[in-house]
Amino acid sequence: MGKYCLRPLTRRHFSTNPSSGSELTAEFTNLCSKGHLKQAFDRFSSHIWSEPSLFSHLLQSCISENSLSLGKQLHSLIITSGCSSDKFISNHLLNLYSKCGQLDTAITLFGVMPRKNIMSCNILINGYFRSGDWVTARKMFDEMPERNVATWNAMVAGLIQFEFNEEGLGLFSRMNELGFLPDEFALGSVLRGCAGLRALVAGRQVHGYVRKCGFEFNLVVVSSLAHMYMKCGSLGEGERLIRAMPSQNVVAWNTLIAGRAQNGYPEEVLDQYNMMKMAGFRPDKITFVSVISSCSELATLGQGQQIHAEVIKAGASLIVSVISSLISMYSRCGCLEYSLKVFLECENGDVVCWSSMIAAYGFHGRGVEAIDLFNQMEQEKLEANDVTFLSLLYACSHCGLKEKGIKFFDLMVEKYGVKPRLEHYTCMVDLLGRYGSVEEAEALIRSMPVKADVITWKTLLSACKIHKKTEMARRISEEVFRLDPRDPVPYVLLSNIHASDKRWDDVSDVRKAMRDRKLKKEPGISWLEVKNQIHQFCMGDKSHPKSVEIASYLRELTSEMKKRGYVPDIDSVLHDMDVEDKEYSLVHHSEKLAIAFALLYTPVGTPIRVIKNLRVCSDCHVAIKYISEISNREIIVRDSSRFHHFKNGRCSCGDYW
Known part of the structure; x- marks a missing residue:
């Protein structure tokens, strides 16, 4: 029956109560607003009959409490009391079913309502958008003989929610021409649409409109404006808006953090995150997604693990978007086993989580496991989307699974209807x-x-x-x-x-x-994290404080490698120079410098994780296999294309990369 069970109305309830009045109404609405539904009903059942409109407060409270079962009981009582023809109460019932995921019931109720108005249609439009049926929502909007500002706000926000940004902005323009004034949420949606299109000019025009409408100090609108500027690459303008706000909240901090992340400043994201906590604000799921993604970019495993602990402490470890970010972060830090652990601990993972894990397998060259996981996903009746198939194709590409890849491309189009x-x-x-x-x-x-x-x-x-x-x-x-x-x-x-x-x-x-043309080749850079500190190396780099020790150790290491059969691949040096110079160049590639430093200054037996901005060259690939065998260390290298796991003289890629 649900959390509560209401006593049915009897004839003794159907009488007026002389003591009813504004004070009783105020007490009744106060109980409803606090979620004390049964207490409100029991104490004021006779008063409800004298003022049937009070049913609306009970229904609104059912929506707030997400109590569908109690709402259905109220629906029965409304019919019994003869109030079902009341337009106001009917709209609240319609809203209840729409927001509690009972769209079919809402549609049926809408069909039998004797008196409908614009609000009835607006509720159903929002219900269609909530269920993902934007086509029917648009059809209903187009067929409405009359619309109010709430209709336009709902339609603009709904279209942009489904990334029909151009269409949403077009409707906003029409709305403005017709003299309808948007609310703060519609303006926020329009600005998100500008951000999605990277339409800075249109965004500036909306900014002017915001000033004209008097919303320039509204926290929701200003945060959306800042997000738009940052998404369009104008980081400074966005930050100035946030800093000028008379008061800041978690949304403002999240906008600052996301702006830095979107514009490629992952180190500054972590700085902003620490400042946010020092200012006394608690991170939420949006904060964590941005910060975890920045750890992924930097491949800072230590910091990523600290933030994972903070996620658990904040009670955000069951949020699907955070779980998906953690899967990607551990994967990009070279810890595929941790990615799998996070994935397996997620009981209600959606298609995003499954796709993230498939992508993680692909990035580490585990194409067979990626395909197996996709097959499990199909058995779980989860609907694969375009991102799932992109991850699958990537996995097949990096494992040489040509026929499998072609098969999945055809499956995507023919079975799943993904364009x-x-x-x-x-x-x-x-x-x-x-x-x-x-x-x-x-x-x-x-x-x-x-x-x-x-x-x-x-x-x-x-x-x-x-x-x-x-x-x-x-x-x-x-x-x-x-x-x-x-x-x-x-x-x-x-x-x-x-x-x-x-x-x-x-x-x-x-x-x-x-x-x-004044063009320069991007230099090869490798980096690794040791004790929460990033160490960076370039080819031939002598700027590192330990460069002398690194060079000396590399000479010893190269000598030992040659004794075991290593022959420098001088053909991979794509410059016209002497053989000796070519060998010197090969020895001082950035990834070799980083690995030598790690062998000298990290505990024996611990894995070494190195990131490189370019593709690993063929000579380094061979050399690192020898180094892993000599040092008896696992060496994990992430290049611009994928991960290589070197262990006991072999690489996980099978020399296919």
Whole structure:
């Protein structure tokens, strides 16, 4: 029957009570607002009959308490009392069923209501959006003969919620033309729409409108404005708005933290997080998602674990979005076993959690496990989405599972009805290219229903480098230069392809073109965390306080490696120089410096986790296998593409990367 059971109304209740009045009404509404429904009903049942409109307070309290069973009892009593034809009470009933997830009941009730008004339609529109049926919500809106400001607010907010940002902004413009004044939540939605489109000009126009409407000091609107500016890349403008607020709350702090995260300042995110706590504000799930994501970017396992402990202490460890962030964080820090532990401890994981775990397996080159998890997901009757399939395709790409990848791409379209985005096609190009089917990959690009971007063409160009397709690389590089002549990556790739063929004149031409355009190659950087401190290394770097000890140890290590059969891959040095200089260059690659430092200054037997901004070269890949065997240490390297787990002279990638 539910949490409460109300006594049915009897005839003795159906009489007026001379003592009823404003004081009794106030006491009744006070009890309802505090959730004391049974007490309110028992004490004022006769008063309810003399003022049937008080049913609305009980129904509103049922919504606040999410008590559907009690609401149904009230519905029966409303019918018994003859109040079901009251438009005001009927709308509260409609709202109850809509907000408690009983949309079908709400639709049925709407159909039999003798007296409907705009509010009735607004409640149902919100119900449709809440259930995910934006199509019917829009149809109902279009068919309404009359609308009020709440109708427009609901429709604008609903469309933007489903990322129909352009359509939502168009409706907002029409709403303004018709003279309807939006509320703070509609303005917040419009600004989120501008942020989603990265439409800074439109956002500035809305900012002007905010000032005109007098909302420039409203916390909700100002936070949305700041978020819009930050999402559009204007971090300074967003922060100025937050700092100028007369008072700040958790939403304001979350906006600051998310802004830093979105604009690529993960270290500053952690600083802001600490400042937020020092200011006396408690982090919520939104805070934790941003901060955990920043730990993922930095691969700071120690700080990530501390924040995980704070998540548990704050009671946020069961929130799905936080769980998903933790799965990704541990994965990107090289701790796949921790990712799996978090995933297995989640009892009510949704498609986001499952997709995060599939992505984690793929990032670590565990394609078979990723596929097995997808099969389990299907058995659990969870509906895979576009992100799930993107993670699956990535996993197949990095394990050489060409046929499996093609099968999943077809399954995505034919069984699940997911329309492939450009990212899915790019992943397929990567899958085919890595496998060696570069001509097939090019044919796919030229037949795609969506226009290829720079990333898609660079993916194919990278495959040309792996498989030494020089002439094809020349042709593909022209496509990239045409789309983005300021991107140095295709020049570097083409130069490396020519260098591997010893075509030094062509290398010189490409490098001259880079100099003429004032383009510079991104330097290789590796870093690792030791005792919550980040140590960073560049090739040939002598700036580190321990550089002398590192260089000395590397000489000893290289000598031992050579005794065991290591031969420096001087062909991977893509410069025209002497053999001795090439060997020196190889020894001082950034990842080797980082690993040597870790071997010297971390406890014996503990895993070493190194992050590199570029792809690991073939010589370093071979060398690290030897180092893992010599040192009897597990060495985990995250490069720009994936994770490599080196142990006992072997790598988890099976030399396929």
